[in-house]
Amino acid sequence: MKIVLTGSISNVGKPLTTLLTKQGHDVTVITSKKEREQEIVALGAKAAVGSMFDVNFLADTFKGADIVYLMETLDAVGGDMMDPNIDFIGGISVIGNNYKSAVERAKIKKVIHLSSIGAHTDQGNGFLVFHHNVEQILGQLPDDVAIKFMRPVGFYTNLFAFMHSIKTTGEIISNNHAGNQSEPWVSPADIAAVIAEEMNKPFADRTVRYIASDGVSPNQVAKALGEAIGLPDLKWKVISDEEQLAIYLKIGFNPQIARGFVEMQASQGSGHLYEDYYKHQPVLGKVKLADFARDFAAAYQQPQ
Secondary structure, three states: OEEEEOOOOOOOHHHHHHHHHHOOOEEEEEEOOHHHHHHHHHOOOEEEEOOOOOHHHHHHHHOOOOEEEEEOOHHHHOOOOOOOOOOHHHHHHHHHHHHHHHHHHHOOOEEEEEOOOOOOOOOOOHHHHHHHHHHHHHOOOOOOOEEEEEEEOEEHHHHHHHHHHHHHHOEEEEOOOOOOOOEEEEOHHHHHHHHHHHHOOOOOOEEEEEEOOEEEOHHHHHHHHHHHHOOOOOEEEEOOHHHHHHHHHHHOOOHHHHHHHHHHHHHHHHOHHHOOHHHOOOOOOOOOHHHHHHHHHHHHOOOO
8 A cells, every 4th residue: 555654754754664665565765854754765665754744745745545544742833842832732623624625636635643642632632632633624524535533542662751850859749649540552653553453454434542551650660760760769759740841831831832841740640641542442452561661671770
């Protein structure tokens, strides 16, 4: 099949490109960075360099594809998360509308959209609301366009953000909940495997699939990471939403992003973020917390 992937060769894009090219598909990867072109070609794919804010470029690149894979991230807006003047959520809605227009103009009938847990609602999910917004935009496509919405849970790789607090305070610090309440985590490798699987299955109507690798509590995360880095007594410390917001603003985060992170993390702690997930729990993937802990330890030991 001829498949076009947006999102360049990111955490999910690189393993997905590798899987699809090994399966013999004709893969084109869209990237905004010319310097990524050689790496994409080395994976057996074609590179299309352009902007997700350029509808003509998108439509031309999508033309003739059997399946188009759409994704967007905060980075996709192209700005610095420390810039207080950027409307990241609005910018991503612009990208979503561009995708919709390009899919219609290129007459694409099969779409896979990398969304997120939390996309089932526009309330209390923090910055993840942009995934909900784009799902709603794509949902306006004609009925003959089949869409598979992929909703992964929190990425293991998000835990790398705790390295600084571990090194400076000896603790994981978050306004998320602590304790023994389990929550789902996912590896980008398992996300890529599920998406590749879905590309080879029939498409019909609009469907949603959650993706997760493991279910573990904050205490289990702290224990696994602590043992992997030689800090067996590592603890997960909870601070208030107000304290967390103050930290983010002091660092210099864009206020929209800072508040979005705090609300999202609070939603994890309350369980609100997972309400729809637990109604549609998936079969868990292969990469477990213990596997990621080894990667975390390797990164942790790298000199700063």
